[in-house]
Amino acid sequence: MAYRLRRSRIYVPGNVPRMLSTCALFGADVVTLDLEDSVAPEHKVAARWLVTEALRDLDLGESEITVRVNALDTPWGEEDVKTVVATGAVDGIYLPKAETPQQVVQLASLLDQVEAEHNVNTKTTIVPLIESARGIIHAYDIALASDRITALSFGGEDYTRDVGGEKTSTEEELAWPRQRLIAAAKAAGKQALDTVYSDVQDLEGLHRQAVKMRRLGFDGKAAIHPNQVDVIHRAFNPTEEEIEHALEVMQAIEEARARGSGVASLGRKMIDKPVVERAQRTLRIARLGGLIDEAKIPDIIEEM
């Protein structure tokens, strides 16, 4: 599956028409129309229709369009999947409270069925939301449960409640599950997406935290307010220095190839495989994020 930017992912409550009609303007890499936690039980059916009809009419721009359905063991989950996927306008499904690979397999087989019934030609992707102790323990098996999975996404609020922990400003209670989720996702060849930053006023705090999450290995972070999107992009974009360094690495590789040498170096440092892979990743993100002149990008970033 081609690498896709998922720096920011904004939740849009599924039962608020004004949010649905404007969400394309938020500029997020991923838009998640939410039928789960932001919708009260008595409005679940109305929200499902609203999201479905919005998907039929609205041009949601270049964002990846996803829907967070209700869990499949609730009275709404299965019908949510059937109705929204039948529109043919959904790129992916966020599966809440994922705790076992079987839940993913069940969703994947439901998607097989709905796509066939409604002639949906694209393969709907799945992102399991890992938000419990059980989910974290099974994260690697969950990530491998279907080739539809593009990423694992972490839910910090629910996780903290599930383990009986307490939310702190330093978020030390989330350190281990975050790192475990990153390792599980990456070992399975998937992206890792971080939980929300709930103080929508504190954009500096969000930026600091998002930079830290990128350094840990996350590919993106969820947003709950449009103002958070740009801040998250800034945090997950490579810096100018990183892009420059990545270009130098790739140039050194090309020069070594031209010499017929298998060994490249930059200054006095040998360039080994992890350095090349990091440079390739940096340039891929830079290209997709429009941060670099296309002509500057060496062809070999997609090789090796």
Add this chain to the structure above:
Amino acid sequence: MTELKREATVGTDSKEDVVVTLSPAPAGSGISVEVSGKGARQFGEEIEAAVRAALDEMDVREAAVTVQDNWAYDFTVRARTKAAVHEARED
């Protein structure tokens, strides 16, 4: 044909939303749609068309519908109408 068993009201008075009330109508009376609210004068016909399209998709042939609009887009009018059908057809 979908039979409506009771009255149902769906939607809110928030901006860009619409409140749709759907009631069972006597056999043979067809569909009646009454539009009021902010966009009624300018977009009354479009709103009525969206209601009728949604009822048609849900196979409803007899119904009395009132719509209180607050500048809703067509997708919202259709969605609220369909959700009202969903509720009205249940016992």
